[in-house]
């Protein structure tokens with residue numbers, strides 16, 4: 001019989017016991033700060049240990065506790081646990097408050113079809129297509145819209161899949177089972193476990209900061225399934241929302257709109273909702289959405305996606321453009337590929353040194369605001 005590594009009798013006084021999912025339950029779940037990124041489950045199922053799984057609510061749970069090896073990997077890769085942060089900060093030369101970057105630019109996809117449906121300037125989509133068409137990736141993990149405020153992880157294998165995943169146009173004919181769920185967070189990295197057997201596969205992953213953080217921790221530990229992730233495209237993220245039908249009804253009444261009329265939703269300096277029957281978008285300040293903010297987001301400091309190859313946001317760019325922060329050498333390589341091959345445009349008049357300074361100032365200001373919020377909540 002295997003010895004149970006959690007049993008105290010196996011340890012001398014002051015000897016450190018390996019951590020396990022039980023410690024994640026105590027230190028993360030019980031404090032209500034699990035971001036539901038799925039990193040812990042990605043590893044445990046990719047390694048075919050099968051001790052934990054994602055519950056329908058999004059929270060990971062012990063599906064078969066007897067299988068747990070108490071290896072402590074799920075603990076180490078959780079973005080809410082700060083072990084390994086020192087190693088990552090050194091590797092990515094992290095400098096507060098926004099991390100290291102080599103170039104900032106406001107840009108947009110050259111393809112008018114992408115521009116039309118993109119969240120901001122469509123730069124994320126344009127880069128993914130450039131990577132696929134130039135054989136640098138086999139597929140990308142993105143997320144596809146399936147209902148009001150609801151997306152699902154999506155494994156995009158061709159250009160059409162990637163364009164389909166932009167999906168900012170609101171489709172009320174989505175599956176009825178998804179109506180009633182309102183969550184702007186998508187557990188995309190759980191898709192990784194599906195490709196674990198494919199050592200030769202190369203993927204790009206689009207994710208919010210907590211997701212990219214978890215992938216980088218897995219890469220630091222050199223564990224599956226992160227070995228197939230070649231490129232990380234990080235989205236800025238001030239917060240994510242999760243609510244139910246009752247809260248939806250309250251939100252509609254409070255802000256005088258109907259979810260059924262939403263054409264497009266965007267998160268920039270605040271929440272921007274384009275409605276079918278209105279010329280001007282409805283703008284809702286983040287401070288007015290406190291009651292629907294996910295709890296994990298209250299303690300999160302990472303606005304700009306510190307460890308991504310490139311980070312993208314809408315803040316500090318005019319409508320129809322993406323603020324793009326290129327960080328790593330890999331990020332430079334793929335951005336330049338997309339730019340030089342005409343997938344992306346960088347209008348010179350929007351990229352003067354004055355404009356760039358203004359962009360940086362705004363990004364710093366949002367990052368500090370988010371850090372302060374996290375400090376106050378702790």
Ligand SMILES: Cc1cc2nc3c(=O)[nH]c(=O)nc-3n(C[C@H](O)[C@H](O)[C@H](O)COP(=O)(O)OP(=O)(O)OC[C@H]3O[C@@H](n4cnc5c(N)ncnc54)[C@H](O)[C@@H]3O)c2cc1C
Pocket residue numbers: 117118119120121122123124125126142143144151165166184185186188206207208235236237238239240266267268269312313314315316322323
């Ligand atoms: C939940 C969330 C919060 C954000 N918060 C901010 C913010 O506070 N300030 C800010 O400036 N920018 C924020 N962003 C980023 C911004 O909304 C745009 O995603 C970014 O500017 C890229 O725009 P684009 O037109 O280049 O991307 P597009 O070309 O439209 O591509 C967007 C890509 O993101 C993927 N995607 C969409 N939603 C999600 C999701 N929930 N999780 C993972 N992938 C997803 C899509 O599949 C698509 O591949 C947020 C994004 C998300 C998803």
Ligand code: SF4
Pocket residue numbers: 019020021043044049051052067068069070071072073074075
């Ligand atoms: S086997 Fe390892 S990764 Fe899986 S739940 Fe147990 S401690 Fe976590």
Ligand code: SF4
Pocket residue numbers: 024028033034035036037038039040041060074077078079080214
């Ligand atoms: S790794 Fe992600 S899903 Fe797992 S406990 Fe941590 S935050 Fe939650």
Ligand code: SF4
Pocket residue numbers: 035185208209210211237238239240294296297298300301302
């Ligand atoms: S605010 Fe932080 S924890 Fe919340 S979704 Fe964004 S990156 Fe994840």
